[in-house]
Amino acid sequence: MKIKKHKININIILIIISIIILLIAFYITSIIPIEMCSGNDCPTQTPSSGVIPAQDKSPGLTIAYIGDAEPESSSDVKELTKDLNQVIPQSPTGRVDAIFFMGDMTKISLTIKAVESSDVNNVPVYFVIGNHEAQSSDETAIIRGRYSASIFLLNPGPPGTDKTTYSMNVGNMHVINMNEYWNGATDDSYLKYSSTDGGYIPDTLYDWMSADLSKTSDWKIVVGHDPLYPKSKHVGNSLDANKANRDKLQALFESKNVDLFIGGHTHNAGVQNVRGVYHANTGVIGPGADGSGDGVASISYTYTTANSLIVTIKQEDPTWSTPRTLITKTISR
Numbered sequence: 001m002k003i004k005k006h007k008i009n010i011n012i013i014l015i016i017i018s019i020i021i022l023l024i025a026f027y028i029t030s031i032i033p034i035e036m037c038s039g040n041d042c043p044t045q046t047p048s049s050g051v052i053p054a055q056d057k058s059p060g061l062t063i064a065y066i067g068d069a070e071p072e073s074s075s076d077v078k079e080l081t082k083d084l085n086q087v088i089p090q091s092p093t094g095r096v097d098a099i100f101f102m103g104d105m106t107k108i109s110l111t112i113k114a115v116e117s118s119d120v121n122n123v124p125v126y127f128v129i130g131n132h133e134a135q136s137s138d139e140t141a142i143i144r145g146r147y148s149a150s151i152f153l154l155n156p157g158p159p160g161t162d163k164t165t166y167s168m169n170v171g172n173m174h175v176i177n178m179n180e181y182w183n184g185a186t187d188d189s190y191l192k193y194s195s196t197d198g199g200y201i202p203d204t205l206y207d208w209m210s211a212d213l214s215k216t217s218d219w220k221i222v223v224g225h226d227p228l229y230p231k232s233k234h235v236g237n238s239l240d241a242n243k244a245n246r247d248k249l250q251a252l253f254e255s256k257n258v259d260l261f262i263g264g265h266t267h268n269a270g271v272q273n274v275r276g277v278y279h280a281n282t283g284v285i286g287p288g289a290d291g292s293g294d295g296v297a298s299i300s301y302t303y304t305t306a307n308s309l310i311v312t313i314k315q316e317d318p319t320w321s322t323p324r325t326l327i328t329k330t331i332s333r
């Protein structure tokens with residue numbers, strides 16, 4: 001009788017110890033934070049609503065846009081790194097939550113190297129397909145491969161450009177990254193007109209954008225490499241090469257209340273208003289500021305306040321020790 005009671009007590013003690021161990025294990029795993037990755041170093045993960053928490057839609061988040069960087073050597077990487085170190089200090093809000101490189105990052109491996117060497121190495125980075133990327137299936141493949149590493153939830157574009165076209169929200173800014181170098185079928189690295197030019201919006205891309213833009217009431221921003229209304233460079237061989245195609249896209253922007261289109265390609269920073277839709281160009285940065293367009297580097301930003309979307313372009317004048325605000329536009333509804 002005595003032995004049996006002793007045995008029961010040991011069993012109860014063992015059960016209690018097991019429960020305590022389980023509780024300690026649960027507590028430890030729940031307090032260890034999930035490691036944030038830098039965008040370039042992120043492990044492959046499949047975004048889904050089950051994995052990524054509900055996104056913060058409050059105003060104040062800030063996006064930086066970087067024009068044609070075009071690094072080709074280690075000294076170019078140094079030059080680009082120096083400019084990238086200005087992205088946060090020049091931000092009108094003092095913060096940057098995501099960065100878009102606006103195409104022509106060639107070589108993209110060197111652009112990634114500059115990001116990793118810079119002060120923005122922990123900011124999520126996104127790449128737009130430019131005509132330089134469309135000339136190289138390897139460069140496009142690198143961009144495609146980064147899709148699954150995004151820490152922002154991405155809505156994939158139509159099949160065929162589902163990893164090089166997507167939409168996402170940064171705060172209450174809804175951004176479409178539009179690949180203008182898609183043939184409407186399986187080739188998302190396609191030049192329609194020549195070995196160097198070919199920005200064009202096929203109907204399938206237009207339809208996807210129309211549906212995507214209809215789903216949101218947030219601030220609407222579209223990014224793409226070729227501008228619709230180029231000034232000074234690439235006039236007639238950007239999206240304006242086919243004016244009917246360009247005008248149809250502009251009409252979509254107007255009907256869906258797109259607030260801002262941002263492009264690259266012309267190496268000439270600025271903002272213009274076309275029938276209520278702002279069109280910004282990010283100019284150049286790093287070794288791209290070689291005098292063939294703007295001779296100085298620019299960094300563009302968007303952020304929101306309670307009632308407005310603010311677009312600001314900062315520029316060297318002539319160096320970052322004396323920066324200037326090239327332009328600020330406050331867009332209100």
Ligand SMILES: [Zn+2]
Nearest residue numbers: 104130131265
């Ligand atoms: Zn270009």
